[in-house]
Amino acid sequence: MKIFLDSADIDEIKEAYSYGIIDGITTNPSLIKKAVDTRITKGEKIDMKKYITEILKVAKGTPVSLEVTETTYDRMIHQGRKLYKTFNPIAKNVVIKIPINTAFTDSDDRQMDGIRTIATLSKEKIPINCTLIFTPEQALLAAKAGAKYVSPFAGRIDDEIRDLNRIKYEKHDYFPLEGLEKGKVLEDNGVVSGIDLIEQCIDIIDMYELETEVLGASIRNARQTRECALAGADIATLPLNVIQDLLKHHKTYEGMQKFTKDIVIEYMHLMNGFKKENTKKNTKRNKFKKK
Ligand code: G3P
Numbered sequence: 001m002k003i004f005l006d007s008a009d010i011d012e013i014k015e016a017y018s019y020g021i022i023d024g025i026t027t028n029p030s031l032i033k034k035a036v037d038t039r040i041t042k043g044e045k046i047d048m049k050k051y052i053t054e055i056l057k058v059a060k061g062t063p064v065s066l067e068v069t070e071t072t073y074d075r076m077i078h079q080g081r082k083l084y085k086t087f088n089p090i091a092k093n094v095v096i097k098i099p100i101n102t103a104f105t106d107s108d109d110r111q112m113d114g115i116r117t118i119a120t121l122s123k124e125k126i127p128i129n130c131t132l133i134f135t136p137e138q139a140l141l142a143a144k145a146g147a148k149y150v151s152p153f154a155g156r157i158d159d160e161i162r163d164l165n166r167i168k169y170e171k172h173d174y175f176p177l178e179g180l181e182k183g184k185v186l187e188d189n190g191v192v193s194g195i196d197l198i199e200q201c202i203d204i205i206d207m208y209e210l211e212t213e214v215l216g217a218s219i220r221n222a223r224q225t226r227e228c229a230l231a232g233a234d235i236a237t238l239p240l241n242v243i244q245d246l247l248k249h250h251k252t253y254e255g256m257q258k259f260t261k262d263i264v265i266e267y268m269h270l271m272n273g274f275k276k277e278n279t280k281k282n283t284k285r286n287k288f289k290k291k
Pocket of ligand 1: 028217219220
């Protein structure tokens, strides 16, 4: 499973790429707002074009999703093309993010603008990440329209199930993939958890051999990341803290404490010897260079 960083904060992006395990970046308007607000609070001014250019360069050719801010077909087409044309030449790694449906309510007439935009831009070979997926059928239509990625929002489905059933929770709390029971298994339109949503999207896309990659989004903790991988997601996009949490276990700390305490003097001498040899070699090479 590929791991993307879900962030627009350049410091976080540099930090995450230094780990050597990041395969791409996803941003959205809220993440950009958070990153910009942080900088403005520190008294900095932001040149958005330069800022996005820097993100694209740090990503070193790995895909970076940039989301449109318009909500109607004509405007999203214009914005999507412009965004792609302006930024893709920099590092050839821009993906345009389009919501599956830009309507605000059931009676809003923008219901089909998202899908039409995805179909048109995909035909123009602009890679699309279709966002705000909350049902497997939304993923099916996005895939049929040619989206390169579909992003089911796992954590927000878990929030919805808990909110509907008045269950208290913290944002990062684990939500079981098999769902929660309160007399019966709780669900949102046949989806019992965020991971179940991801699994159902994968099943449909695999069954009909569609090319689209399933990108698990709104992932809130390490265990949910594991379940996303076990479900067979192509990608999980994770906030920096969740990426860091993937490595934490108290038995690993305990093991480290014991290993570093148990180094016998003979072994330590051997290791220190390696260090000295390296230093000598480096010194010789440096002298040679100076001549
Ligand atoms: O990738 C989508 C993500 O940014 C949303 O995450 O935690 O706000 O639901 P969250």
